[in-house]
Amino acid sequence: MRKLVAFASVKGSPGVTSSTLLTAAVWPASVDRGVRPIVIEADAAGGDLAARFSYSYTPGLLDLAASARLPQPEPLASTAQELPCGVRTVISPADTDQCTEAVRLVAGYRAAVLRGDPDYRDTVLVDTGQLSGESVPLVAAADELVVVSRGGADALAHVFTRREQLNELASSWTLAVVGGCPYPREEIAATLDVERIVFLPWDVRSAAVLCGRSLKPLRPRGFARRPLLTAAERLAAQLAGVAIPERPGLGGSLARLSAGRNPVAELVSGGSR
Numbered sequence: 001m002r003k004l005v006a007f008a009s010v011k012g013s014p015g016v017t018s019s020t021l022l023t024a025a026v027w028p029a030s031v032d033r034g035v036r037p038i039v040i041e042a043d044a045a046g047g048d049l050a051a052r053f054s055y056s057y058t059p060g061l062l063d064l065a066a067s068a069r070l071p072q073p074e075p076l077a078s079t080a081q082e083l084p085c086g087v088r089t090v091i092s093p094a095d096t097d098q099c100t101e102a103v104r105l106v107a108g109y110r111a112a113v114l115r116g117d118p119d120y121r122d123t124v125l126v127d128t129g130q131l132s133g134e135s136v137p138l139v140a141a142a143d144e145l146v147v148v149s150r151g152g153a154d155a156l157a158h159v160f161t162r163r164e165q166l167n168e169l170a171s172s173w174t175l176a177v178v179g180g181c182p183y184p185r186e187e188i189a190a191t192l193d194v195e196r197i198v199f200l201p202w203d204v205r206s207a208a209v210l211c212g213r214s215l216k217p218l219r220p221r222g223f224a225r226r227p228l229l230t231a232a233e234r235l236a237a238q239l240a241g242v243a244i245p246e247r248p249g250l251g252g253s254l255a256r257l258s259a260g261r262n263p264v265a266e267l268v269s270g271g272s273r
């Protein structure tokens, strides 16, 4: 059975959809046979990705939900479409009523339609949007929960007031803090009673790619490192249960400059051509 990881917010639009897509995009190649997780846009308030990428919402969540009760439901992959960032995504229409009903159907039977056959071992990331009466059964059916919040006192106060519900929904959940945050990790951990915290830096360039506002590659060529991608790699490694990737740092990057053959030096020294 597949492992389900739910991504949710408690208030506002802190970046759940973007963070879910990004986590799938940087998923460690060493797990799930190198196959990136499928993302499911299962926000009961309505989807955004169809409009953001000018995609049709079918195939998508409505097709998956409609087949949830059939003895042979639609295979998850056949309801997914690949976004330009390389992530296969089951997208939704913007319509709240349609999405609410679809989320209800998918969450029924403990989301069996998402988990697939017993032989499946890969991971599915579910963007459940803002925690609500409609989304709670889907979040409860997941194996892990990532709560996405902005880092100000106002945003974190809402996570604080929901912490008992979050602890009931998931034995251990991860807090992903998007953008600037004036509080150190230890202070947030102690106040919100959460062990796992990941800071996802503000990054307009990457966010534009994830929202369909830019068609640039997520990873820029060359030596530039985007802190958001590095942070998301850590989150993905944590969720996948593998070692957090080592970054070579400046020394490692510069070492690559001299790693190749130097034909000029070979010519001067009379070496091979």
Ligand SMILES: Nc1ncnc2c1ncn2[C@@H]1O[C@H](COP(=O)(O)OP(=O)(O)OP(=O)(O)O)[C@@H](O)[C@H]1O
Pocket (backbone or CB within 6 Å): 009, 012, 013, 014, 015, 016, 017, 018, 019, 043, 048, 129, 130, 178, 179, 200, 201, 202, 203, 204, 207, 208, 211, 228
């Ligand atoms: N790390 C980031 N850096 C810069 N902008 C970001 C980041 N994450 C998200 N954003 C921006 O924040 C806005 C909201 O993001 P997104 O749609 O992912 O939020 P959401 O929580 O899914 O919202 P909703 O609840 O409305 O579905 C978008 O404009 C997105 O580009």
Ligand SMILES: [Mg+2]
Pocket (backbone or CB within 6 Å): 016, 017, 018, 043, 048, 127, 129
């Ligand atoms: Mg969203």
